[in-house]
Amino acid sequence: xSAQATDVTPAPSAKGALRRRLPGSLAWHLGSLAILAVILxxxxxxxxxxxxESGDIVGSLDLFPGDPILSNYTSxxxxxxxxxxxxxxxxxxxxxxxxxxxxxVSCSLTAYAFAKIRFAGRNLLFTLMIGTLLLPYHVLxxxxxxxxxxxxxxxxxxxxxxxxxxATEAFFVFLMVQFMRNLPRELDEAAxxxxxxxxxxxxxxxxxxxxxxxxxxxxxxxxxxxxxxMGPLIxxxxxxxxxxxxxxxxxxxxxxxxxxxxxxxxxxxxxLPVLAFFLAFQRYLIDGMATSGLKG
Amino acid sequence: MGNAVTHAPAMEGPATDSEPRHxxxxxxxxxxxxxxxxxxxxxxxxxxxxxxxxxxxxxAGPMVASLYFAFTDYNLFDAPRWIGLDNFSxxxxxxxxxxxxxxTLWYVVVGTPIKLVAALGVALLLAQKRRGQAFYxxxxxxxxxxxxxxxxxxxxxxIFSDDAVVDRTQRLFGIDAGGWTGDPDLIIYSLVALTVWQxxxxxxxxxxxxxxxxxELYEAADVDxxxxxxxxxxxxxxxxxxxLFFNVLLETIHSFQIxxxxxxxxxxxxxNACGPADGTMVYTCYLYVQGFENSRxxxxxxxxxxxxxxxxxxxxxxFWSQKRWVHYEEGGR
Numbered sequence: 018x019s020a021q022a023t024d025v026t027p028a029p030s031a032k033g034a035l036r037r038r039l040p041g042s043l044a045w046h047l048g049s050l051a052i053l054a055v056i057l058x059x060x061x062x063x064x065x066x067x068x069x070e071s072g073d074i075v076g077s078l079d080l081f082p083g084d085p086i087l088s089n090y091t092s093x094x095x096x097x098x099x100x101x102x103x104x105x106x107x108x109x110x111x112x113x114x115x116x117x118x119x120x121x122v123s124c125s126l127t128a129y130a131f132a133k134i135r136f137a138g139r140n141l142l143f144t145l146m147i148g149t150l151l152l153p154y155h156v157l158x159x160x161x162x163x164x165x166x167x168x169x170x171x172x173x174x175x176x177x178x179x180x181x182x183x184a185t186e187a188f189f190v191f192l193m194v195q196f197m198r199n200l201p202r203e204l205d206e207a208a209x210x211x212x213x214x215x216x217x218x219x220x221x222x223x224x225x226x227x228x229x230x231x232x233x234x235x236x237x238x239x240x241x242x243x244x245x246x247m248g249p250l251i252x253x254x255x256x257x258x259x260x261x262x263x264x265x266x267x268x269x270x271x272x273x274x275x276x277x278x279x280x281x282x283x284x285x286x287x288x289l290p291v292l293a294f295f296l297a298f299q300r301y302l303i304d305g306m307a308t309s310g311l312k313g
Numbered sequence: 314m315g316n317a318v319t320h321a322p323a324m325e326g327p328a329t330d331s332e333p334r335h336x337x338x339x340x341x342x343x344x345x346x347x348x349x350x351x352x353x354x355x356x357x358x359x360x361x362x363x364x365x366x367x368x369x370x371x372x373a374g375p376m377v378a379s380l381y382f383a384f385t386d387y388n389l390f391d392a393p394r395w396i397g398l399d400n401f402s403x404x405x406x407x408x409x410x411x412x413x414x415x416x417t418l419w420y421v422v423v424g425t426p427i428k429l430v431a432a433l434g435v436a437l438l439l440a441q442k443r444r445g446q447a448f449y450x451x452x453x454x455x456x457x458x459x460x461x462x463x464x465x466x467x468x469x470x471x472i473f474s475d476d477a478v479v480d481r482t483q484r485l486f487g488i489d490a491g492g493w494t495g496d497p498d499l500i501i502y503s504l505v506a507l508t509v510w511q512x513x514x515x516x517x518x519x520x521x522x523x524x525x526x527x528x529e530l531y532e533a534a535d536v537d538x539x540x541x542x543x544x545x546x547x548x549x550x551x552x553x554x555x556x557l558f559f560n561v562l563l564e565t566i567h568s569f570q571i572x573x574x575x576x577x578x579x580x581x582x583x584x585n586a587c588g589p590a591d592g593t594m595v596y597t598c599y600l601y602v603q604g605f606e607n608s609r610x611x612x613x614x615x616x617x618x619x620x621x622x623x624x625x626x627x628x629x630x631x632f633w634s635q636k637r638w639v640h641y642e643e644g645g646r
Contacts (some may be wrong), residue, residue, distance in 0.1 A: 018486070037625055043440065045441060045443070046443075047436065048438055049439075049445070049449045052435060052438075052448065052449075052453065053452055055510075056452060056453055056456060056510070057339065057452070059465065059468050059469070059510070062468065062471075062472065062478070063464075063468045068469075074471065075471050075477045076476045076477070077475060077478060078481060078595075123363040123364065123367075125361060126360045126364075127360065127361055127363065127364040128355075129360055130357050130360035130361045130364075131591075134353055134356050134357040134360060135353050135357070136353050136354045136356070136357025136358060137354050137357075139352075139357065140365075142365075143359065146364070146368075149368070149372055149375075151566060151624070151628060152372070152571065152621070153566070153570050153617075153620050153621055153624050154570065155570060155597055155600055155617045156375075156376060156379055156617045156618065156621045157371065157372065157375045157379070157622055158600075158604070158617065159375065159379060159382065159604050159613050159614050159617060160375035160378035160379040160382065160614070161371060161375050161606075162605075163378065163382075163610065164370075164374075164378075165380075166377065166389065167336070177607070179371070179510070180371050182363065182364050182367075183363050183364065183367025183370070184363050184364040184367055184373060185364075185367040185371050185372060190364070195486060199510060204497060209518060212578050214356075215356045215360065219360070238457055240321075243462075244459070244460075244461050244462040244463075245392070246463055246573040246576075246577075247329075247573060247601075248571055251605060252401075252608065262462065262463045265463045265464065265467070266463055267324070269467060269577070273532075281467070281468075281469065281471070283316070284463075284464035284465075284467045284468060286466070287457055287462070287464045288462060288464045288465075291458055291459055291462070292455075292459070293485065295455055295458055299451045299454070299455075302452055302454070302458070303450065303451065303517050306454070306514060306518065307517050307518060307521035308516045308521070
């Protein structure tokens with residue numbers, strides 16, 4: 018990306034042009050900064066608020082308190098409804114990691130079939146897969162709930178994980194299909210001539226070359242699973258199994274008024290894993306996003 | 314479900330382009346070909362087996378079941394009882410249902426265009442290659458990742474409540490609305506603001522599209538003396554129309570399905586599930602209330618199918634309109 022930042026003009030003779038373009042450049046930076054301020058405001062607000070007295074958080078316009086306090090954070094060590102915060106984090110982490118493994122394995126297998134194997138019915142299945150991309154999840158909500166309830170799986174993590182192992186997230190299948198199609202065909206053709214089967218090709222050639230797509234899918238899956246609210250809301254009913262999202266919601270309902278500062282601090286803490294992933298992997302996320310709209 | 318990324322593709326069949334190359338060097342005998350074909354089929358379905366199982370068990374099967382439930386009275390505890398179209402007539406006659414449709418449509422119709430215009434505007438700004446471009450792009454994208462979380466909904470509720478920053482800013486202009494989250498008519502606009510705040514995801518897609526517009530077109534237009542506005546209208550917009558179509562489709566479909574932010578910002582405790590006087594009672598909130606709080610699974614299934622029909626209609630209309638305003642480059646793209 019940094020290569021793009023250097024502009025085209027600045028040859029010695031272009032000094033005049035540079036001067037003429039300066040106001041434009043200034044306006045560009047001012048505009049970008051103004052948008053940045055709007056974008057960042059809520060994030061800075063929650064950081065500042067988490068160090069304020071509960072009573073000052075909403076009403077005060079100062080972003081940061083003159084006299085920062087830590088008691089909002091220390092109050093979190095009491096947990097929520099007698100359950101330690103770390104329990105919620107552990108549960109969310111378990112679900113997120115479980116989801117990532119399921120998505121990477123099942124979606125890459127499916128994508129390989131679509132991209133590299135010629136089998137009867139492939140076009141039909143591909144159309145169905147694309148169709149599920151546009152399907153509103155809510156149509157499946159109730160029958161899936163009934164299904165899992167009949168299988169006695171309410172209040173377990175199975176309903177939240179099973180779909181991830183069965184490649185139901187069509188977006189990631191699609192992302193990987195796009196990526197695999199663009200791999201040089203000569204590689205797997207050569208491997209076929211050497212007598213490699215599909216699994217060998219998938220495992221030793223295609224998967225390693227697909228690393229960027231796999232990483233993008235893994236990070237998006239982690240973040241989606243971490244943020245998911247509706248799934249846990251419906252399937253989990255015992256606070257000890259709650260995820261961070263549900264724990265936070267319970268905090269709002271039970272202590273939100275009594276310990277407003279704690280709630281704000283907890284909101285920030287709940288965001289940290291996502292923000293950390295973003296800072297570490299933003300290139301993969303943005304590139305993955307960009308290619309989803311174009312064709313590979 | 315309400316996540317940041319379920320972003321779909323422009324439609325296209327599987328890798329048909331590369332098919333003819335799939336053979337060995339010397340022409341094989343027909344029997345050999347047949348055997349190989351059978352082996353390919355077996356391998357294909359083996360690789361696909363997780364997806365096929367998931368499709369049957371978690372997508373197709375539930376859809377059929379849901380269609381059946383829609384015509385029954387079903388409370389989870391007793392067996393579903395066939396009641397014909399009663400769920401639908403109850404739904405259409407229910408003022409609260411009509412209200413939820415209205416709130417949702419308003420949210421979609423107001424929020425989606427503003428979000429997309431913001432995304433395109435900022436993308437045009439960032440398309441200029443200047444120092445810091447990559448940083449701004451990343452920073453503007455970040456809200457799309459956290460926007461659907463409970464945390465941000467909590468922050469949103471606080472920022473838009475009485476006496477908080479938005480309210481006070483308004484008062485500077487002499488408007489004392491008393492905070493948006495307490496007002497049944499205004500609270501939906503805090504959700505609109507929340508979705509607009511997440512303009513980064515469509516922006517990134519617009520940026521990728523803008524990058525592919527050939528420079529020569531602008532140079533030629535410069536020579537012809539066309540102004541910037543003309544260039545935008547006659548070059549940029551047609552050239553990025555496939556990307557625009559994709560963003561409109563996806564953002565609209567997503568907006569129809571908003572749930573968690575409405576549920577959290579609106580309050581979400583007991584009978585007051587979505588906002589003061591049902592201010593954020595969007596469609597999926599009401600579906601949740603009917604299905605999971607009132608145990609009316611049949612009615613909720615009927616509601617879900619209505620949502621599906623609505624989304625399918627919007628999709629169909631968009632695809633139909635595509636011929637008129639989306640320009641694909643030659644070569645079937």
